[in-house]
Amino acid sequence: MARVIFMHFNTETDGVYDAKIGEPIVRLAKEKGVPLPSDTKDYSKCLISVENLSDEEPTSYMEDEELDLLVEYGAITKEEAEQCQQFTISPKIRIAPMMLIKGDILVKPYKKLSK
Secondary structure, three states: EEEEEEEOOOOOOOOEEEEEEOEEHHHHHHHHOOOOOOOOOOOOOEEEEEEEEOOOOOOOOHHHHOOOOOOOOOOOOOOHHHHHHHHHHOOOOEEEEHHHOOOOOEEEEOOOOOO
């Protein structure tokens, strides 16, 4: 089991939830009433910020499609995507409908940093 903390989505549903390893994050959010963005027609509206809470980051295989889209949306750099591929780790920004839970995490809405 993993612990998932939803924060800053909705004061009524923000909190700590238990989840199965490998469970889609959007399924957990839907079951718990957390308003996680999950529009599969426009993934650019489905970005979330994810912070690993374990001492050691779990290995997390990602499809190249997700990394390519994150680079296209400006959420991560090409160099960050290459590092994720090389070390099979997840970036701090994910596309909610493409994400599976791999360990204890903190999930927040994505806020694009202005430059």
